[in-house]
Amino acid sequence: MGLEAPRTGSEPLFPVTQLQAWSQRLLGSRLSGALLRASVYGQFVAGETQEEVEGCVRQLQALGLRPLLAVPTEEEPDSAAQTGEAWYEGNLDAMLRCVDLSRGLPESPDLAGKTLMQLKVTALASTRLCKDLTSWITKPGVSSELSPERLAEAMDSGQNLQVSCLNTEQNQHLQASLSRLNRVAQYARDQQVGLLVDAEYTFINPALSLLVAALAVRWNSPREGGPWVWNTYQAYLKDTHERLRRDAEAAHRAGLAFGVKLVRGAYLEKERKVSQLQGTEDPTQPDYEATSRSYSRCLELMLSLVSHHGPMCHLMVASHNEESVRQATKRMWELGIPLDGPVCFGQLLGMCDHVSLALGM
Numbered sequence: 001m002g003l004e005a006p007r008t009g010s011e012p013l014f015p016v017t018q019l020q021a022w023s024q025r026l027l028g029s030r031l032s033g034a035l036l037r038a039s040v041y042g043q044f045v046a047g048e049t050q051e052e053v054e055g056c057v058r059q060l061q062a063l064g065l066r067p068l069l070a071v072p073t074e075e076e077p078d079s080a081a082q083t084g085e086a087w088y089e090g091n092l093d094a095m096l097r098c099v100d101l102s103r104g105l106p107e108s109p110d111l112a113g114k115t116l117m118q119l120k121v122t123a124l125a126s127t128r129l130c131k132d133l134t135s136w137i138t139k140p141g142v143s144s145e146l147s148p149e150r151l152a153e154a155m156d157s158g159q160n161l162q163v164s165c166l167n168t169e170q171n172q173h174l175q176a177s178l179s180r181l182n183r184v185a186q187y188a189r190d191q192q193v194g195l196l197v198d199a200e201y202t203f204i205n206p207a208l209s210l211l212v213a214a215l216a217v218r219w220n221s222p223r224e225g226g227p228w229v230w231n232t233y234q235a236y237l238k239d240t241h242e243r244l245r246r247d248a249e250a251a252h253r254a255g256l257a258f259g260v261k262l263v264r265g266a267y268l269e270k271e272r273k274v275s276q277l278q279g280t281e282d283p284t285q286p287d288y289e290a291t292s293r294s295y296s297r298c299l300e301l302m303l304s305l306v307s308h309h310g311p312m313c314h315l316m317v318a319s320h321n322e323e324s325v326r327q328a329t330k331r332m333w334e335l336g337i338p339l340d341g342p343v344c345f346g347q348l349l350g351m352c353d354h355v356s357l358a359l360g361m
């Protein structure tokens with residue numbers, strides 16, 4: 001898999017004039033100019049070649065937008081088990097090139113802030129491994145064997161980690177996956193590119209969060225100037241507000257910078273189908289309004305943490321929802337959080353259905 005099409009959606013670039021009209025309707029013309037210049041990242045099909053990507057980026061910069069690139073990874077192929085580590089190593093190469101591309105994009109002098117890109121853990125570690133780790137870590141009393149500190153040490157030293165719940169082959173795959181994650185985080189830090197790690201399904205999210213926490217131990221310490229590795233929190237899950245509060249506290253206690261991409265959540269139907277099939281409690285909020293209330297509470301929590309801890313705490317408000325964006329900007333104003341500070345906004349500009357929804361409001 002190559003990086004010819006560095007993109008983060010599957011639709012063409014949203015026309016810039018519509019985007020501008022949308023942002024002005026969403027935020028009001030004066031606010032939109034200031035806010036977009038400061039902190040909105042756009043997500044779109046950037047092009048097939050570096051030149052095309054650069055052309056798109058220049059267009060976006062004229063609007064004060066920054067790109068948020070991601071490697072378009074396919075679903076993990078069934079053959080990945082047979083091809084060993086090759087598929088994941090190929091994805092790692094693509095991600096390293098995506099870091100280069102993110103770093104090498106033309107920069108506009110009036111766009112302050114860090115370069116960010118997205119990272120999908122299941123492109124570097126198998127879903128099977130993440131599932132097995134999740135079933136293990138959600139059991140009570142096994143946390144010390146799989147602590148973020150222990151994984152971080154294994155990442156750094158490259159020494160073989162033995163986890164009792166995994167067989168020899170799975171342990172080897174875990175070690176190789178940790179090494180890939182560490183290589184991409186180190187390279188991103190060296191190139192001054194922050195990594196936003198995607199949240200996926202609840203049957204693997206605890207493992208993804210554990211891996212992010214291990215990366216954070218190594219790369220989000222104050223001496224690194226991060227956060228370089230951010231996690232994603234899905235407000236449609238019932239336990240998200242509590243988890244966010246706990247993780248923020250843990251990061252603060254450990255003296256680590258904390259980076260959060262806050263979303264509503266993209267896998268509602270599948271989550272519900274799985275819980276129905278397994279006869280377990282539905283992990284998602286009962287309705288859209290409950291998800292929105294949860295989003296609003298998480299937003300409030302994060303903005304208050306940002307206002308207390310300043311640059312140690314970063315937030316991306318990743319939503320097209322007019323009310324959420326309005327709440328964020330209003331509270332930023334009230335709390336005195338600067339527009340070019342640790343809070344930014346993310347939109348999937350290529351996802352016409354969501355943008356259309358925002359336009360229609």
Ligand SMILES: Cc1cc2nc3c(=O)[nH]c(=O)nc-3n(C[C@H](O)[C@H](O)[C@H](O)COP(=O)(O)OP(=O)(O)OC[C@H]3O[C@@H](n4cnc5c(N)ncnc54)[C@H](O)[C@@H]3O)c2cc1C
Pocket residue numbers: 043197198199200232234236263264265266267268284285286287288289291318319320321324346347348354357
């Ligand atoms: C930059 C960016 C990065 C993203 N990264 C991720 C990611 O890593 N992981 C991920 O899961 N998603 C991700 N998403 C997608 C995101 O989770 C939402 O699906 C999408 O943004 C739509 O939500 P909204 O707030 O923009 O809009 P809205 O239209 O206001 O909200 C739609 C969302 O509300 C929720 N919802 C709808 N109906 C119901 C219902 N009946 N009951 C409960 N909840 C309901 C669902 O979460 C749905 O997606 C990302 C989005 C953006 C913009």
